[in-house]
Amino acid sequence: MSDTQLGDNLLFLTDEQLRQGIEAMFFAYRGFTAAPDQLLEGTEYGRAHHRALHFIARVPGMKVSRLLTILGVTKQSLNRVLRSLIDDGLVESRVGLADKRERNLYLTEKGSALEAELSESQRKWVRSAYRKAGPEAVAGFRQVLEAMMDGEMRRVYGTLRDGGT
Amino acid sequence: MSDTQLGDNLLFLTDEQLRQGIEAMFFAYRGFTAAPDQLLEGTEYGRAHHRALHFIARVPGMKVSRLLTILGVTKQSLNRVLRSLIDDGLVESRVGLADKRERNLYLTEKGSALEAELSESQRKWVRSAYRKAGPEAVAGFRQVLEAMMDGEMRRVYGTLRDGGT
């Protein structure tokens, strides 16, 4: 953070600065996903399964349609992932009480165990980065990430924070 | 940023806080890649092509082996991407001067044009997020991202910043 970069609230947005931000995002995302990916490699599951497990753990009873919105994939794509998780007894799919078209998703004990393992490996990495950077940097990090979300995703993100069902 | 979260330098690293960071990273990355992805959809190119173009633009004359390290993919995978870019006249591959086994990669005018378009769309998004969050948040953002990189990637990232060839 030398000379010309800070100080002026506008001048730091040079194309060069932005390119560096873009590259940082690219490299950091790789580090971010490396730990769980490694845990999963060799198994029959991948990153898509991890994501599904994560959000079902986050909101037990999550509807398939909500998971679809969150993950931003087609229902056919999600279905394949969910199918294997259900068949393998990691996720339980219960017919909706009010509306029988809906399916409510829950982790089984086995599913919880895997999710916890994956989540812990990733949290460990993020925790370490947070510690290195310090609380103020983390606050800024979160602000920029939130600003970088697409509008709809910012809404979804908000409802997750507030434990929304 | 309410009550119990800040203030203590350790207490803010609850599992809940870390999970939120993980989700923020997930949603933000989607926003981050959306603009160039959209520009490319309908064409015969994808995100992999964009990444190659980006780094060749960044370091003209980039060797294939270096690009391989940066992108973290196999040469077979990169080759397919590079093949189409070269065949379509977006990238030029010149035999190395010092070592004739090497190939130095350059963007053609056509390649530069596409790269500029993709890059501008992405920079526009990042610039907007930076403006919303403010300079201090951006500094923190960059710090956390750097801490979140795998060690080798942090090195690579550094050499790119310093215009390293």
Added chain:
DNA sequence: CTTGGAAAGTCAACAAGCCTGACGTATTTT
């Protein structure tokens, strides 16, 4: 009460992008 549309989920087939393994060629190093 029926009928027709919308919503939720499933099955099938296919594409993109990444992977491993094996091999070939040119060049450089030992």
Added chain:
DNA sequence: AAAATACGTCAGGCTTGTTGACTTTCCAAG
């Protein structure tokens, strides 16, 4: 001359995403 390096390619496989066509369920308008 032999070994190592840099690059390219063929073959085959996996994961994750896509579209299209279908069933089941729900709800509302006639």
